[in-house]
């Protein structure tokens with residue numbers, strides 16, 4: 001019988017009444033394991049354990065918290081290969097991308113091990129004589145973390161590490177499609193000496209576990225990454241319960257290419273941004289906005305480079321693009337590809353591949369306009385709309401004409417265009433001659449508009465979300 005990977009609650013590995021299969025999207029015969037599918041009672045138990053454990057965790061010397069995070073980071077570092085393989089099997093990104101993500105998770109824990117010791121405060125003179133004012137940051141209490149499938153170790157890491165660093169206790173609910181990496185993280189935190197109840201893992205359906213976390217009166221804050229639809233519901237639930245909330249959601253990220261660009265660099269940049277990681281990145285370049293002077297030459301080169309991408313088994317070192325994460329996601333991508341044709345685009349690629357697993361060829365939508373649904377809605381697959389514009393000014397206007405605002409980019413050799421774009425882009429992250437996806441962990445991550453709400457993730461700024469401010473006035477007499 002296949003062993004069931006259990007939930008981790010109050011320092012114990014706990015059975016749930018049911019379990020779900022975790023199968024590889026590249027090979028449905030590859031059963032990664034059975035993972036517990038918890039319910040609301042498990043959330044209650046996890047929150048109660050977190051609530052009981054949090055005061056001692058917050059009250060311990062910062063060195064204690066720093067040591068746990070550092071040990072977790074070092075263990076992750078030593079397991080990059082193992083974690084990378086698990087990730088590539090369960091999510092489908094290539095082994096090198098998966099190892100890169102595992103390495104990033106390790107670095108995040110090491111970074112926040114240092115941040116524990118740097119939580120800032122301020123002491124100021126009061127306006128009243130003899131009075132001192134002190135501004136400090138305190139943990140929130142129990143925080144609920146809800147994560148998506150597309151970065152199954154990095155996102156749990158970039159939420160868990162700052163939450164714990166700030167002195168909170170955590171209940172993590174990973175995506176149902178990719179519980180394996182989060183389960184491994186729970187094992188690592190246990191081995192790193194994280195005290196009982198400080199970190200809890202509850203796997204299961206979003207509609208049950210996620211909703212129970214959002215509705216729980218003892219959860220002080222929710223940090224969510226996922227789709228805009230679910231994010232809006234969580235925002236409403238948190239407003240109802242007066243909880244602090246952080247949402248990182250979708251994108252329809254523009255990449256502008258102008259006549260001043262190095263064409264080879266622009267093609268390589270767009271190829272990476274649009275199609276790598278099977279386009280399953282919130283920061284993927286899904287709208288390629290190209291000025292008329294170079295449009296045709298660019299389209300020809302990009303289509304050739306895209307068609308030459310090797311799609312296949314993520315564990316094969318030759319593979320550049322792995323499978324789509326699931327059959328449901330693939331069906332959604334194929335619907336959008338059909339829609340692109342209906343809306344009048346010429347579609348290059350995009351067919352389902354005739355092999356076992358959820359594989360599709362990357363797709364380029366030629367002749368797209370920014371008004372089409374395929375240019376406005378997030379597809380979340382290896383599909384990019386190519387939009388022709390007259391000049392830089394129109395490119396900038398089209399880039400900003402979206403409800404989203406996560407990441408944007410420009411390929412240009414013109415300092416004037418690059419500067420103008422950086423200043424006037426309405427995205428939270430702007431890239432010049434770099435793909436819209438691919439960011440550093442020590443600086444803020446996040447967007448605007450329908451992409452993000454409630455404070456930045458990663459870097460030092462992440463600590464703002466996981467702490468509350470206290471202003472204390474003292475009259476010493």
Ligand code: NAD
Pocket residue numbers: 146147148149150151173174175176204205206207208209210211214225226227228230231233234248249250251281282378380406451
């Ligand atoms: P999703 O919204 O379907 O699920 C995200 C998480 O929410 C999962 O753990 C899911 O189980 C849970 N969930 C589902 N229904 C819920 C409910 N009613 N209440 C509470 N929780 C619920 O998203 P997904 O398909 O896992 O991930 C893809 C999406 O994530 C894309 O839109 C992508 O752009 C976005 N994403 C954003 C970022 C970012 O930082 N902006 C990063 C990665 C992914």
